[in-house]
Amino acid sequence: MGEKQNLQEVPLITPYKMGNFQLSHRVVLAPLTRMKSYGNVPQPHAILYYSQRTTKSGLLITEATAISDTAIGYPDVPGIWKKEQVEAWKPIVDGVHAKGGIFVCQIWHTGRVSNTGFQPNGQAPISCTDKPISPSQDGSHHSPPRRLSTEEIPQIVNDFRLAAKNAMEAGFDGVEIHGAHGYLIDQFLKDQVNDRKDEYGGSLENRCRFALGVVEAVSEEIGADRVGIRLSPFADYMESGDSNPEALGLYMAESLNKFGILYLHVVEPRMKTLGEKFKCSESLVPMRKAFNGTFIVAGGYDREDGNNAVAENHADLVVYGRLFLANPDLPKRFELDAPLNKYDRNTFYSSDPVVGYTDYPFLDETSST
C-alpha cells in the first residue's frame, strides 16, 4: 500500500492550520510531568526526550512548568521564573525546532497541591481557599493552604505573565496555561474548592475571573495567537470538582472567545480519575461548538477513537499522553497502523534520566537517532 493512500485514510494524519502554525498531522504530545528536572532546572537529557517525540510540523506540549517559587508541589519539576531555567530550556527548544516541531510550554501553579517543604521559607502553599485537601492514602502530603487576599491575586496573575515572557525568551512557540487537574487555576474555577466572598468567588463569573485574568495578561504579553489553555471541568482530582461542569465548561469556552486565543485543550469527562477511563454520557461537543479557535481533546484516546474524533469534527487535534510516552514515533505508528509499545506505569515518575523516558524503542530502531 502506498504511503499517499495511507495518508488519505487516517484522519489523525492530515494537515491542519492552527492559527499561524501549519501542522502536518493531528497527533499532539501531552504535557507529561517527569520529575527529572533536578533542582527545578530542565536537564540536558530532556533534549533527547523531546526531540525523540518531534515530527516535522507536529505539536508538542512540555511537562507542567512552575511559574514561580510558590508554584511547586512535586520534586524536580522544571521552572521558568529564573534566568538559569530559561537558559536551560533553550537547547531543549532548539532540539525540537531543529526537527521542525512546534513547541509550547505548559505554565503551572499547583496552589494547595503542595506542602511547606516545597515552599520558600517553609511557608504555607497559597490558594483561593484555606481549606486543606484531605489526607491522602498514597503517601503524598499536602499542607493546609493560605487563602490569598484579594489584593495579592494580581501578583499571581503577573507571575503567569512573566513566565510566558520567559517562555518566549527561551524560544517556545507559545504557552499553554494549566487550568486543569485541581491546581491553582482549577481551584478558583470549581465550587467544591472556591469558598471566597470577594469578586473571585461565588458566582460562575466570579470563579472564572482569575483564569480569564491570567489569559488576558498572558495574551497581552506574548500575543493571543500564541496562547492556549487546558481545562478539565468534569474532573475532580485533588477534591476539585464542580456541581455544574457543563455550565462551567461552556462559560469558559464562550468567555475565551473574547481574547481570540490559539487553542482550548480540554480533558475528556471520561477521565474521572487520572489514569482510568470510564464510559460516561457527558460530552465536550457543546464546548467544541462554543469555542471559535482550535479545539484539542485529551484523555484515554487510542488510534481509533482519535481518528473518529477528527473525522466527526469533535476535535481539531488529539493529545496523547501515555501512548506517546511509550512510543516516541507515535504519529508514524498511527499512520502505518503499527503495533504499539506498552507503557510502564512504574517508571512514569522515576527520577532516572533514561529509564522509562528515552529508552522506549522506535518502530525502526535504525531511524531513532
Ligand SMILES: Cc1cc2nc3c(=O)[nH]c(=O)nc-3n(C[C@H](O)[C@H](O)[C@H](O)COP(=O)(O)O)c2cc1C
Ligand atoms: C506521567 C504523567 C504525567 C502527567 N503530567 C501532566 C502534566 O504535567 N500536565 C497536565 O496537564 N497533565 C498531565 N498528565 C495528564 C496527561 O496530560 C493526559 O491528560 C492523561 O495522561 C490522559 O491522556 P492519555 O490517556 O492519552 O494518557 C500526566 C499524565 C501522566 C500519565
